Amino acid sequence: MPVRFILKQLFMPPGLLLLLLLLGFLLRRRYPRFSVLCFFAGFSGLLVMSLPVTVEWAARQLERQPPLEPTQWSVLAQRADAIVVLGAGRVRGDRAWGEDQPGLMARERLRYAARLAKASGLPVLTSGGLHYGTPPSEARIMAQSLLDDYGVPVRWEEGRSRTTWENAQFSARMLRDAGIRRVVLVTNAAHMPRSLWSFERAGLEVVPAPSGYIGVDDAVPMGGWLPESRAIWQSGQLLNEAIGLVGYRLFYR
Structure with missing residues (x-):
């Protein structure tokens, strides 16, 4: 460990x-x-x-980054050339599925990325390495989920990264090789500041697409x-x- x-x-x-x-x-x-x-x-x-x-x-x-308006989804191809969705853990050997599955936060990101991909027609890259050194990579698990659950094929899988910084560095190299420098970045809203900073430092132009906001009033008893x-x-x-x-x-x- x-x-x-x-x-x-x-x-x-x-x-x-x-x-x-x-x-x-x-x-x-x-x-x-x-x-x-x-x-x-x-x-x-x-x-x-x-x-x-x-x-x-x-x-x-x-969570300072505002969400993308649904009216913007279909025109994302005018602002970017690919969608990058970042990993967020996995459930190892999920007994219900008989194989590894994306973690809860990852599923939220995948659902949003799938919706954006279908609306915009942009290709998708999944980014996430091995979980404690054991395969498959988070990128592979997410790619399979996008295809099986949402019918969205993944063009690139970045399966070496262990941190958000490496997500950005390794993804940027793969995308630059494909002639891509503008991306829609999908991750949780609280994770977006660090992710946006990392991807911009990697030389990419980024359209933030945050999801999973938790800084909201959930109407919990006694005012929280x-x-x-x-x-x-x-x-x-x-x-x-x-x-x-x-x-x-x-x-x-």
Whole structure:
């Protein structure tokens, strides 16, 4: 298992917050004041992450790119030459299907990409590498899903990338070889800022096509101030995007 994966789980919420709670318990006798601080930080962090109102506010800070209007779909071929849809994990050996399937976020992207492809007639590239080093690649799984579920064939499969930066670099090379420099980029709205930045740095002209907005009022009970398990997962995704956006600008030029 990659060391990077282990470190990320330990030092990103909720792993970090659980470690703080554990420290608060273990150090309660030897360092009572410090243990209280650890416990308060861990508990407060988990509470804030579990609130839908936190997710709504945080998502709106990242989901600044407006969606494509449906009236624009059919004329996308005037603005771009291909559609690129980014991977978002897989379900390994899905028992219902008897084979690997795209993850939930990936399915959302695929549905949107399929609709855009049918409306515009643009060719599609799927981008996503091996999941923890085991085949098939996310690009292959997504390509199969687009064909089987939506009747949309995929022209290119970029199956080597492990990060959003590599999505952009490897996809750009394949597309440039085909004489393409303008793309419609499909990914989740919160992931779009990092993706757009990466693809533009790779030398492509990008038409953003975000989907899966979560910075919306879902009319949840008590105005979103009641903890929910789903909010913890969503908060972790948003925090990962915020850190990634800053990190990319520091480490990639």
